[in-house]
Amino acid sequence: EAQVTQNPRYLITVTGKKLTVTCSQNMNHEYMSWYRQDPGLGLRQIYYSMNVEVTDKGDVPEGYKVSRKEKRNFPLILESPSPNQTSLYFCASSLRVMNTEAFFGQGTRLTVV
């Protein structure tokens, strides 16, 4: 089954404790991205990747890192999480960035206390 898989689905952590949210897709998509979704603010892009070893900042990259060592995986790293990073996070992939459907993961609800 074609899908985008994120883990974990829910996470509560403390300020400053490094964490990684994993994202994997099995559709051989070139383009992957991370979004955060906050009430009233819609979807805001954090980072995106056009292909292996090619990443770039989205609209709200501060406090986040990503890597794309393999085509299927695109982890999101929070080196030192802060309470303002409490949010719902979505990973998405698409065959190409333009003119193609974006497939979203199930979402990760992160709470930083």
Add this chain to the structure above:
Amino acid sequence: GENVEQHPSTLSVQEGDSAVIKCTYSDSASNYFPWYKQELGKRPQLIIDIRSNVGEKKDQRIAVTLNKTAKHFSLHITETQPEDSAVYFCAPPNPDSNYQLIWGAGTKLIIKP
């Protein structure tokens, strides 16, 4: 995003009536116009998209119309049903980047029984 305006932000319609949501974009070169649906607690999913070489596309009760001159595209849902209750997002390409979409702020559609 600043180059995308989505209206209305909330729409309440009686079950069985029609609903229309409008998305205005800024880049005249855009050629792909998708609409996503996000049900409560779930991930966004593509429901319909249109390319710039056509003016309208239908899929059962859902249609999208494109007005390139006025730079807007609209989502039309006819004979609304309770399962149409969700948040709907438009996501045209970012005119300032070849690698990003711009997400509208979302429209919360409420179907009244």
